[in-house]
Amino acid sequence: MVEVFRTDVTTADEADKVLTEIRASLQDHDGNFDLQDCDHILRVTSRSAIIYPHRVIELVAKAGHYAEVLTDEYQNLEEAL
Numbered sequence: 001m002v003e004v005f006r007t008d009v010t011t012a013d014e015a016d017k018v019l020t021e022i023r024a025s026l027q028d029h030d031g032n033f034d035l036q037d038c039d040h041i042l043r044v045t046s047r048s049a050i051i052y053p054h055r056v057i058e059l060v061a062k063a064g065h066y067a068e069v070l071t072d073e074y075q076n077l078e079e080a081l
């Protein structure tokens with residue numbers, strides 16, 4: 001499973017802090033950032049667990065940042081480019 005979020009994370013240090021929080025709190029979850037994208041994309045993946053977006057958003061907030069789920073419309077546009 002993959003869930004994609006728009007964030008306000010802008011630096012590698014901030015991204016590392018968020019990813020550490022996700023990995024420590026959500027078993028079998030991982031993620032990566034595309035900080036070059038204008039929406040500072042966070043992709044969260046899990047091979048065996050359901051991804052609960054509200055939980056990821058809470059963990060990003062705990063790390064001092066904002067996140068929101070990207071809609072399918074945006075994801076389809078991104079794939080088309």
